[in-house]
Amino acid sequence: MIVYEIYENRKFSKRITIHTRIVVLGTIFLILFGMFLFLSIEWNNPKTFGQLDFFEKILNSFFLSVNFRTSGFNSIDLSYLKDSSLFFSTIFMMIGAGQGGTAGGMKITTVAILIISVIYILKDSNQQPNIFKRTIEQKVINKALAIIISSSFFVLCAILLLVETQNLPFIKILFEVVSAFGTVGVSTGNGDILSFSAQFDNFGKSLIIVLMIAGRLGVFAFGLILIGKAKTRHFKYPVGRIII
Numbered sequence: 001m002i003v004y005e006i007y008e009n010r011k012f013s014k015r016i017t018i019h020t021r022i023v024v025l026g027t028i029f030l031i032l033f034g035m036f037l038f039l040s041i042e043w044n045n046p047k048t049f050g051q052l053d054f055f056e057k058i059l060n061s062f063f064l065s066v067n068f069r070t071s072g073f074n075s076i077d078l079s080y081l082k083d084s085s086l087f088f089s090t091i092f093m094m095i096g097a098g099q100g101g102t103a104g105g106m107k108i109t110t111v112a113i114l115i116i117s118v119i120y121i122l123k124d125s126n127q128q129p130n131i132f133k134r135t136i137e138q139k140v141i142n143k144a145l146a147i148i149i150s151s152s153f154f155v156l157c158a159i160l161l162l163v164e165t166q167n168l169p170f171i172k173i174l175f176e177v178v179s180a181f182g183t184v185g186v187s188t189g190n191g192d193i194l195s196f197s198a199q200f201d202n203f204g205k206s207l208i209i210v211l212m213i214a215g216r217l218g219v220f221a222f223g224l225i226l227i228g229k230a231k232t233r234h235f236k237y238p239v240g241r242i243i244i
Contacts, residue, residue, distance in 0.1 A: 072185025
């Protein structure tokens with residue numbers, strides 16, 4: 001959708017939608033921020049960027065920043081990344097790319113909407129959350145919040161179960177779980193040609209499979225399968241006042 005809209009508006013004949021603006025600006029920010037982050041962490045790591053020249057460092061940091069959110073390729077051995085790089089890479093994998101693409105994750109607009117809403121709440125503004133002079137609907141904010149909380153809950157539960165049942169390093173379990181849920185396809189490996197999940201027992205492998213299915217279907221579709229759709233009700237309860 002984004003590529004089509006930009007192509008149709010290549011002569012700037014009409015206004016670009018808010019959705020496209022958020023996705024494009026968010027993508028640019030995440031790519032540049034990821035490049036800077038991985039460059040600063042891995043610059044002197046002799047097993048990753050340390051032996052590369054300046055141009056190769058820039059190119060590989062760009063490749064990492066893009067692929068952790070979308071395609072799942074790698075140009076270096078990910079098992080040699082520092083723990084801090086593995087940790088921050090899970091954030092990029094959880095965010096993912098824009099809606100309408102084949103990448104997984106919570107999506108750029110989902111995270112952007114929640115960040116904008118949080119800023120307006122902290123400012124105690126009398127205006128509804130808005131961006132580019134356009135108001136964000138409350139139902140969209142609610143949906144973004146539900147996606148982020150549900151996604152985080154699935155991932156945290158999976159991490160807890162795997163940490164307690166598999167005698168393996170925490171950071172690599174975290175990386176494998178988020179990669180599976182985000183359908184990214186990267187792994188730190190088992191030391192040979194197989195993925196890190198090859199070291200899991202049958203329970204661990206089954207859990208990774210479930211995470212990949214949930215990530216591919218999406219949180220709402222997967223939640224609908226597990227919980228079911230709510231019945232239509234023709235009444236509302238009175239408002240309850242809660243102090244937060």
